[in-house]
Amino acid sequence: FHQDGIQAAIGPCVKVCHNQCILSPERSVSNYGKEKVSTEQLFERVDEWLSNFEVQMNEDRERIRCLKAKVITPVEMYAYIGLLTALRVSHDSSDKRLSSKVETYPLNQSQISIFTEDLLKLAEEKKKLTAWDIYNVATEIYKPGRTDIPAMIPQNGALAELMLSENLPEA
Numbered sequence: 352f353h354q355d356g357i358q359a360a361i362g363p364c365v366k367v368c369h370n371q372c373i374l375s376p377e378r379s380v381s382n383y384g385k386e387k388v389s390t391e392q393l394f395e396r397v398d399e400w401l402s403n404f405e406v407q408m409n410e411d412r413e414r415i416r417c418l419k420a421k422v423i424t425p426v427e428m429y430a431y432i433g434l435l436t437a438l439r440v441s442h443d444s445s446d447k448r449l450s451s452k453v454e455t456y457p458l459n460q461s462q463i464s465i466f467t468e469d470l471l472k473l474a475e476e477k478k479k480l481t482a483w484d485i486y487n488v489a490t491e492i493y494k495p496g497r498t499d500i501p502a503m504i505p506q507n508g509a510l511a512e513l514m515l516s517e518n519l520p521e522a
Contacts, residue, residue, distance in 0.1 A: 355501045356383035359393055360508075361400045363411050372490070374414045374515065376455075376508035378407070384505075385454070414515055418483035428474060431485060434513070435463050457510035459502075462492050486514050 360379040362372045373379055380388055380396045388396065400407060423431070435458050442453040458466055470488045474480055489510050493503045 353500045356381055356387070357390060357393055358501070358504050359397050360504045361397075361404075361407065363408060363415065372411070372415075373504060373507045374411045374511045376505070376512055378411075379504045379508050381504075383501075414511070415483065418486055418514060419481050421482035423480045423482055423485060425474070428470065428480060428485070432463070432467050432470070435466070436460075438513075439463060455505045455509040457506050457513055458489060458492065462489075462498065465492055465497075482514050486510065 358379065358381040360373045362374055362378055378400075380393050382388060382390050382393050435456070438453050439456045439458065439460055441449040442456045444450045466489050469491065470480075470485065473484060473488060477484065490507060492498060493507055498506065
């Protein structure tokens with residue numbers, strides 16, 4: 352809980368001081384914001400997650416496997432950096448044609464700068480990058496002091512959705 356209300360999420364590793372791993376926006380719920388639910392509904396959703404825990408963890412393990420198997424070329428790496436910037440700009444645009452297309456951006460502008468530097472450093476160290484590497488570089492930023500606490504879980508869900516899509520979205 353925090354100043355806006357209560358958030359809950361489930362994933363293979365959901366520790367705010369460590370890398371979060373929330374691999375779908377459907378794996379989170381809150382009693383504030385656009386898709387808010389009542390506090391009672393929030394706890395019902397958590398009960399539902401726990402009753403289907405094994406199924407959900409198997410789904411998440413498969414998502415992780417897919418991310419680890421997806422090799423990212425240098426061109427794709429730069430495309431992801433550009434896409435993250437375009438999503439942020441669209442979200443914050445005063446033009447409703449743009450802002451209406453992006454509900455939550457994975458990273459804000461200062462986070463994109465940190466992400467880009469960290470990703471470029473990782474690309475220097477590793478011979479091949481995977482989508483899992485990119486996901487983990489971004490989730491390193493989802494920590495108190497680096498991300499507003501209310502934004503951590505929604506941004507993580509938006510990132511997972513982006514990284515798990517079959518292809519880079521078309522403009």
